[in-house]
Amino acid sequence: DEQDVHEYIDEYINRTDLVHKDTFGLAKDKNIIVLQMESIHNFVIDLKVNGQYVTPVLNDLVLNDSFYFNNYFEQVSTGNTSDAEFISNNSFYPSSNVQTYSRYEENEFTAFPSLLKEQKGYSTFIFHGFEAEFWNRENFYTTQGIDHFVSMEDLEQDEIIGMGISDGSVFRQSMDYLVDTDKPFYAKYVTLTSHTPFRMEEDFKFLDLPEAYQDTLVGDYLQTVKYLDKMIGQFIENLKKHNLYEDSIIILYGDHKGLRVEEEETNELVSKLLGEPFKEGEMYKVPLIAHIPGSNVDETIETVGGMVDFYPTFANLVGLDLDGVPMLGRNLFNAKEGFSVIKNPLGRGSFVDDEKIFLMSSDGVFENSTAWDRVTREPVSLDDCKEGYKRALRHLKLSEYILDNNLITSSSN
Numbered sequence: 001d002e003q004d005v006h007e008y009i010d011e012y013i014n015r016t017d018l019v020h021k022d023t024f025g026l027a028k029d030k031n032i033i034v035l036q037m038e039s040i041h042n043f044v045i046d047l048k049v050n051g052q053y054v055t056p057v058l059n060d061l062v063l064n065d066s067f068y069f070n071n072y073f074e075q076v077s078t079g080n081t082s083d084a085e086f087i088s089n090n091s092f093y094p095s096s097n098v099q100t101y102s103r104y105e106e107n108e109f110t111a112f113p114s115l116l117k118e119q120k121g122y123s124t125f126i127f128h129g130f131e132a133e134f135w136n137r138e139n140f141y142t143t144q145g146i147d148h149f150v151s152m153e154d155l156e157q158d159e160i161i162g163m164g165i166s167d168g169s170v171f172r173q174s175m176d177y178l179v180d181t182d183k184p185f186y187a188k189y190v191t192l193t194s195h196t197p198f199r200m201e202e203d204f205k206f207l208d209l210p211e212a213y214q215d216t217l218v219g220d221y222l223q224t225v226k227y228l229d230k231m232i233g234q235f236i237e238n239l240k241k242h243n244l245y246e247d248s249i250i251i252l253y254g255d256h257k258g259l260r261v262e263e264e265e266t267n268e269l270v271s272k273l274l275g276e277p278f279k280e281g282e283m284y285k286v287p288l289i290a291h292i293p294g295s296n297v298d299e300t301i302e303t304v305g306g307m308v309d310f311y312p313t314f315a316n317l318v319g320l321d322l323d324g325v326p327m328l329g330r331n332l333f334n335a336k337e338g339f340s341v342i343k344n345p346l347g348r349g350s351f352v353d354d355e356k357i358f359l360m361s362s363d364g365v366f367e368n369s370t371a372w373d374r375v376t377r378e379p380v381s382l383d384d385c386k387e388g389y390k391r392a393l394r395h396l397k398l399s400e401y402i403l404d405n406n407l408i409t410s411s412s413n
């Protein structure tokens with residue numbers, strides 16, 4: 001029953017572990033700028049093609065005044081990009097069966113932006129270059145504490161790339177809102193230009209690709225990643241120009257995979273870039289960077305984590321009180337062991353931990369599953385995976401149950 005659910009959660013997350021003394025409140029009262037980057041894999045960080053870095057701006061961020069989480073996994077389900085938003089802001093898994101933003105718009109939540117408003121008086125924004133009704137965002141965002149959802153309909157449609165307004169234009173147009181609003185603010189950008197099928201006009205392509213990558217999905221993907229990186233660089237310069245940079249923390253993460261191991265040509269071309277076979281361990285891994293100007297932090301956090309850990313990790317960094325807030329994530333600054341449920345699809349119980357990756361078989365038979373060591377890539381005994389598999393399934397079912405019964409806010413009320 002409801003009490004059992006909350007008791008389980010309290011025991012699992014162990015509330016004292018949600019606070020990490022050394023980093024608690026390090027970004028207190030700063031503006032919080034979150035860039036949820038469409039289709040960005042972690043392997044693009046530091047990647048060179050034809051002698052050019054694909055993400056020079058992100059590479060630079062990783063090395064200066066930042067925490068870089070280099071074993072961070074996406075955990076989205078049928079709601080794809082909207083699921084990435086949901087997990088990050090609520091620290092629960094989305095439904096494995098239905099689209100969470102549509103099915104659960106009547107539920108109550110204690111989301112990250114809501115808590116920022118409630119405890120610290122933040123003004124809250126989301127910027128996105130596509131239609132407000134897509135993924136039912138216009139309705140769902142009100143449950144998340146978002147005051148201002150600025151979508152395609154509110155912006156000048158002055159530069160369209162792919163399915164919506166270009167990332168560069170959204171960044172540029174958002175500046176007036178940030179300048180004019182009360183501080184501190186929380187501003188999330190759900191970027192769009194690097195959306196599959198990654199087609200752009202020549203004017204927006206800044207990489208000189210090797211011949212084998214030209215006119216391929218991988219080549220087109222890399223061009224959109226390079227474009228986004230460049231626009232992030234311009235956005236940061238703009239923040240500096242408007243005196244918003246020094247008082248902000250900028251958090252960037254990839255929302256979900258863009259390229260698939262199952263596609264033959266893609267696999268071949270990405271494997272060449274990686275210097276090893278492109279497998280699920282890389283496919284589901286997305287970058288997470290927290291850049292705090294002037295902080296002098298420079299740390300790579302290698303603990304395996306997933307989007308479900310986003311909320312407790314950054315609530316710690318900005319100094320929120322999570323007492324009574326139910327969640328299934330851990331604070332990655334002090335998590336004792338790495339663990340992340342991964343898709344394949346989400347409801348199946350696949351996971352990754354500090355040593356291994358376990359992929360549940362598509363026929364649902366545990367004995368037919370595969371598991372391998374993350375470093376040596378040698379097979380791992382399935383017996384060693386039972387505990388992680390059960391934990392993954394338990395947390396997915398628990399999230400489903402909590403959503404179905406509208407239990408997220410209960411213990412904090």
Ligand code: GP9
Nearest residue numbers: 079080081082130134190
């Ligand atoms: C659409 C955009 C893309 O608004 O967020 O969503 P996706 O198709 O990647 O889930």
